[in-house]
């Protein structure tokens with residue numbers, strides 16, 4: 001009896017150790033079994049409705065700073081079984097130039113709902129469906145679009161994403177939503193990523209982006225003046241309630257051909273990786289603000 005109990009505990013610890021980030025979209029209703037925050041009240045994504053939002057003409061613009069920076073190291077795309085993920089290379093600014101230069105060099109956002117803090121870009125990933133008709137996580141005015149790109153930023157007052165996500169003001173995610181159509185042209189801003197997806201169709205594979213990687217290219221042509229913003233969470237376990245969301249209302253066009261490249265990725269069971277978006281969460285008593293810019297007459 002004692003032996004089997006010890007064995008059980010050891011097995012449980014071992015399972016936890018070898019699969020610390022294991023989760024499946026098909027049983028997302030059970031995420032909270034292992035990650036209690038997934039059932040809390042500040043979860044994402046939510047439905048965003050123009051009519052139910054607090055319209056603001058005063059909220060400052062969101063600024064993208066150093067988004068033109070050319071990363072000095074190679075940038076790698078990985079298939080982590082849940083998405084195509086790009087961890088932006090660590091530029092050791094601190095040892096090279098001292099911490100004071102951190103804010104002057106790295107791609108970052110500030111302004112908007114972010115108060116006085118600066119948020120450094122850390123990673124980029126995507127959520128999609130099984131067809132062009134769905135795939136985005138946030139639903140805007142009852143429409144779910146083809147794909148949603150997340151650029152995750154860490155509040156520079158925290159040293160790592162792991163520390164930042166334990167704090168309510170730790171992370172800011174900008175969400176850019178795409179709509180694919182058969183007759184759309186390619187969205188050239190994503191080409192440097194999409195042209196490498198053939199190399200990461202299988203789980204746990206990586207590839208280097210061959211061309212120069214500039215974050216700003218990913219949001220080419222985006223009208224960033226108008227956005228929804230609210231306080232939410234990571235949309236994957238551990239569902240940390242640490243994210244200030246900025247979801248742009250400008251929907252970018254991409255081609256059906258480009259989207260097909262995402263739809264060919266495979267997960268750790270070697271099945272097609274699709275519908276990697278979380279279901280809508282309750283908005284509860286939270287306020288969603290819709291920033292609009294005053295039209296000049």
Ligand SMILES: [Zn+2]
Pocket residue numbers: 125126127150235
């Ligand atoms: Zn995401």
